[in-house]
Amino acid sequence: MKLQPRQQLLEIWSAAVRASLRDKNKDWHWGGRHGSNSISDAEQLLCFMYPASELPEFRLDTPDATSDDVLDSLTQLGDSVEIPKRLLALIDQYLVSYTDTDGRPIFAGGSYFLSLESGEEITPQQRALDVVDSYSMSITLMLGTLGFLKVFRSSVRREELHQKISDLEVRASNRLSAAMVGLLRSFTVNVFEPGSSQGKALLRTANQTKVHERRIQEELQKSLSEVRAGLRDLTIGSGAQVELDNPNLLFECGWAWGIVQNAPEVVTDLQVGIQPKGVAPENPFLYFTVNALVGLVDLWSERTRVLGLLNDDQQQLANALQRRWDITQNYWRTIATFGKGRWPLEDIPWRTTDGKESDYYSLGVTAMVVQYLVRSRAGDVDLGRVAGVLEELAKSARITRRPVATDRSAVALHHPGVKVTLVGSEELGPQLVWQVSDFAITLLKRTIWVASIAQSTRTRERLHSLADQIWDHIEERRFFRLPLKGLWDDASNVYAEVSESQSEVSWYFTERVVEFLVTIALTSRESPLRSQQLVDLTGELLAEAEHLLNREQVIRPRQPGQRAQSSITTVAAGLTRARAIMSERPASALALINEALLELDRLAAARENASEAM
Amino acid sequence: MLVFAISDKGGTGRSVTSSNIVYRRALQGQDVCYLDFDFGSPTVGAIFRVSGAARGTLKGGLHRYLEGEIAEPTRIDVWVESDRDALRSKPPGAGQMVLFPGDEGGAEFPTFEGEMVERCVRLFAKLQEQFDLVMVDLSAGRSHAALLALAATARLPKIPCRWLVFHRWTRQHILAADGLVTGTHGLLDAGEAHGHHRALLADRIRFVRTAVLDPGAAELDGLRDTQKTWLSEFDRELRELASRHGVGRTSMLGKVPLDPVLQWREQLITDEDVQGTMIANVETVVAFDELAKKIVDDAAWEGL
Numbered sequence A: 001m002k003l004q005p006r007q008q009l010l011e012i013w014s015a016a017v018r019a020s021l022r023d024k025n026k027d028w029h030w031g032g033r034h035g036s037n038s039i040s041d042a043e044q045l046l047c048f049m050y051p052a053s054e055l056p057e058f059r060l061d062t063p064d065a066t067s068d069d070v071l072d073s074l075t076q077l078g079d080s081v082e083i084p085k086r087l088l089a090l091i092d093q094y095l096v097s098y099t100d101t102d103g104r105p106i107f108a109g110g111s112y113f114l115s116l117e118s119g120e121e122i123t124p125q126q127r128a129l130d131v132v133d134s135y136s137m138s139i140t141l142m143l144g145t146l147g148f149l150k151v152f153r154s155s156v157r158r159e160e161l162h163q164k165i166s167d168l169e170v171r172a173s174n175r176l177s178a179a180m181v182g183l184l185r186s187f188t189v190n191v192f193e194p195g196s197s198q199g200k201a202l203l204r205t206a207n208q209t210k211v212h213e214r215r216i217q218e219e220l221q222k223s224l225s226e227v228r229a230g231l232r233d234l235t236i237g238s239g240a241q242v243e244l245d246n247p248n249l250l251f252e253c254g255w256a257w258g259i260v261q262n263a264p265e266v267v268t269d270l271q272v273g274i275q276p277k278g279v280a281p282e283n284p285f286l287y288f289t290v291n292a293l294v295g296l297v298d299l300w301s302e303r304t305r306v307l308g309l310l311n312d313d314q315q316q317l318a319n320a321l322q323r324r325w326d327i328t329q330n331y332w333r334t335i336a337t338f339g340k341g342r343w344p345l346e347d348i349p350w351r352t353t354d355g356k357e358s359d360y361y362s363l364g365v366t367a368m369v370v371q372y373l374v375r376s377r378a379g380d381v382d383l384g385r386v387a388g389v390l391e392e393l394a395k396s397a398r399i400t401r402r403p404v405a406t407d408r409s410a411v412a413l414h415h416p417g418v419k420v421t422l423v424g425s426e427e428l429g430p431q432l433v434w435q436v437s438d439f440a441i442t443l444l445k446r447t448i449w450v451a452s453i454a455q456s457t458r459t460r461e462r463l464h465s466l467a468d469q470i471w472d473h474i475e476e477r478r479f480f481r482l483p484l485k486g487l488w489d490d491a492s493n494v495y496a497e498v499s500e501s502q503s504e505v506s507w508y509f510t511e512r513v514v515e516f517l518v519t520i521a522l523t524s525r526e527s528p529l530r531s532q533q534l535v536d537l538t539g540e541l542l543a544e545a546e547h548l549l550n551r552e553q554v555i556r557p558r559q560p561g562q563r564a565q566s567s568i569t570t571v572a573a574g575l576t577r578a579r580a581i582m583s584e585r586p587a588s589a590l591a592l593i594n595e596a597l598l599e600l601d602r603l604a605a606a607r608e609n610a611s612e613a614m
Numbered sequence B: 001m002l003v004f005a006i007s008d009k010g011g012t013g014r015s016v017t018s019s020n021i022v023y024r025r026a027l028q029g030q031d032v033c034y035l036d037f038d039f040g041s042p043t044v045g046a047i048f049r050v051s052g053a054a055r056g057t058l059k060g061g062l063h064r065y066l067e068g069e070i071a072e073p074t075r076i077d078v079w080v081e082s083d084r085d086a087l088r089s090k091p092p093g094a095g096q097m098v099l100f101p102g103d104e105g106g107a108e109f110p111t112f113e114g115e116m117v118e119r120c121v122r123l124f125a126k127l128q129e130q131f132d133l134v135m136v137d138l139s140a141g142r143s144h145a146a147l148l149a150l151a152a153t154a155r156l157p158k159i160p161c162r163w164l165v166f167h168r169w170t171r172q173h174i175l176a177a178d179g180l181v182t183g184t185h186g187l188l189d190a191g192e193a194h195g196h197h198r199a200l201l202a203d204r205i206r207f208v209r210t211a212v213l214d215p216g217a218a219e220l221d222g223l224r225d226t227q228k229t230w231l232s233e234f235d236r237e238l239r240e241l242a243s244r245h246g247v248g249r250t251s252m253l254g255k256v257p258l259d260p261v262l263q264w265r266e267q268l269i270t271d272e273d274v275q276g277t278m279i280a281n282v283e284t285v286v287a288f289d290e291l292a293k294k295i296v297d298d299a300a301w302e303g304l
Helices: A005-020 A038-054 A068-073 A082-097 A132-153 A159-184 A197-206 A213-223 A225-232 A286-300 A302-306 A312-336 A359-375 A380-396 A408-414 A439-453 A457-476 A507-525 A532-555 A563-581 A586-612 B014-027 B062-066 B114-130 B144-154 B171-182 B187-193 B198-203 B218-222 B225-244 B260-264 B271-276 B282-294 B298-302
Strands: A113-115 A187-192 A250-255 A418-422 A432-436 B002-007 B032-037 B097-100 B133-140 B161-168 B205-212 B252-257
Touching: A005 A038, A005 A068, A005 A507, A038 A082, A038 A132, A038 A507, A082 A132, A082 A159, A113 A432, A132 A159, A132 A286, A132 A302, A159 A286, A159 A312, A187 A197, A197 A213, A197 A250, A197 A312, A213 A225, A213 A250, A225 A250, A225 A312, A250 A286, A250 A312, A286 A302, A286 A312, A286 A359, A286 A418, A312 A359, A359 A380, A359 A408, A359 A439, A380 A439, A380 A457, A408 A439, A439 A457, A439 A507, A532 A563, A532 A586, A563 A586, B002 B014, B002 B144, B002 B171, B014 B032, B014 B097, B014 B133, B014 B161, B014 B205, B014 B282, B032 B062, B032 B114, B032 B144, B062 B114, B114 B133, B114 B144, B133 B144, B144 B187, B161 B171, B171 B187, B171 B225, B187 B198, B198 B205, B252 B282, B271 B282
Parallel strands: B002 B133, B002 B161, B032 B097, B032 B133, B161 B205, B205 B252
Antiparallel strands: A187 A250, A418 A432
């Protein structure tokens, strides 16, 4: 891998500060390409908070320990003491902006909503609709915030700062609860007849080996029986009241784009404010499902548990969400890897049950397959198949292949992006769409993810070289002129077809790049992959070397003050070091042993030479 | 404002750093004075290159004033009496820079009594009116001079006063600096015994790191990679140690990089030394300048 995550992250930090403090009086400027809204602003904050909460080297919550290059990159925000205080103020601003006058946290899509027909005026009620993206982003941001506050508190002595931290903690925790409730109320199960258009689409996807439809239906029902049972047991939130008893019906589950119609209120003692009525129909959307699944993982991450960021009531909501997470993940990976022949996932592009096809959906489904493979410690055969899909997607999306003029749909994946129609929103005004343009960076994230669990060096190498190529593509899409230099996303750098050059930063894209770099930094901290063969070989070499060293020490007469003695000392030190690191870094140990063996052999050869000439 | 310079161990560069801070503050246009309370070794005249007071003065310095032998301690106007050409004439816009040396042959006081505190209080109160910054250089370790300063300032609650604890960036120095402040009979203990409010006094203490080797500095380009790696890893460990002992960045006012000139000769670093002969590093002067500003900047003392 060519990537240097630390360097890259620091560059992004200083670029993000520069872009955020553009105004003359150096006030913080919220918002980017699509203006300011609850998601974009969270993304902007997460560009800082995410590395700061995930990577020990980037922590800003313990000013005493922050390293100098990190401070240098944020120097426009102030010194080590001012930076955390500034962050507190920004989090405060965010929480104030996105809390209604009645205290209900706001998760509105706002300026991220676009109308299907350009020029149609989106109504204020539509702009105020909650979106799953916002819940998911808020969970990540609020958990990051709570952890930050918890650690920062211990460096603080002044009473007024303590009070401010406590106040922020309460508000951030409320927003977290509200986001969890929102996700519980936007989960949905859609039941349909096998003969309906949805049923046919699902069966076609599952039936890659072209067996009889009747048989495929039976087999599919059988492998989904566990999911079906799980869905029947759901209690709080939406998706719990669905009639699943008829074993002949097919279904799909996941997250709608927002709160679903008739979603029951979640009964809880937590301060979550009024729970609004939903307008989204009870159809899961692949994009929002993946989005929710990725964001939810933070709720049961090690950090959340170690720092104890959830209280008992929140823990209860988190459990309810985790069950939905398990079920959904299970459902989608069952469909995606169904059958004995080619996986439905390998049949690119993925077709959703409402008849939409896109490479983007294939990419979405890989997320769930990979999540499953990570948890099941899958073998490299399966990982190799996923790697094939990823390579294929990179080609057809014109990332690793040169873009051709005729292939407009591939370019449209990146700019302006895939349009997801938000069914149900038209009741309040014009038809709304959600525009998704993170294909390239999401593909890169998946690639690295799979590479990190691959056991064989070949699969790993293959994925790393793919990742390098995708990263080259993404780097080219950076802005290279001030004031946005170093941020994303300007697709016109790469695709001649994209005529309009961008003049605003996309926090949406930049935040995802930051997430990716953090993942890279986290994986490179782990110890390298070791093969048992290498460990065994090293052990045998070490045994020989140590034996030879012992012999050398027995034979050699004591000659004080001679340099030869020191070469033996060096050999001995090298071997001690080799033994110490052998189990963790066998290849490095091997190199040390080689050097020692060479030196020992030189001495032995010299001795043999001497006896020859007698 | 009264500023006390103290360190636990000798050789921290306390005197040379505080002298340079005073010098920078004068260049910034403030009237400053420097009191040599290092009674055991009154040599601060050497730093200012005032030959008449290189080892203390013979005309009656702080020792004899505090013992009540003379009514006024000798004042030396550095801009007039320094032997160094660069210091000889006051630059336009600069403030007064006055040195109060100790007595030649003077020694550490074995103890101090009420009269002496009284005289010290009078001196501080008077100088506070005449100067914007009064820098008092105390000796290393837990000295009677430090106790005298604590006793005197406890009786002058209205006069703003701050304490700078100098330490080098090593394990021993970090532990020692913490011990000097929070240890038994440390500054806080002693301050409390003399009537200071412990928490308020703690708010007025900041650390200054001296002779800091920055692992990223350009001068270190000649080092081997293994040395650089070791340095930056050790630096990280020291940072952790420092923050565990309350000597971390949040309680630090500033740091002065290692400068070869100061290693061999305690002196004021003038702009001529940096831009003309280029014997000193510009980073050193920047650090002094910044300290001189921060020392009176309330925001820098606000903390967390």
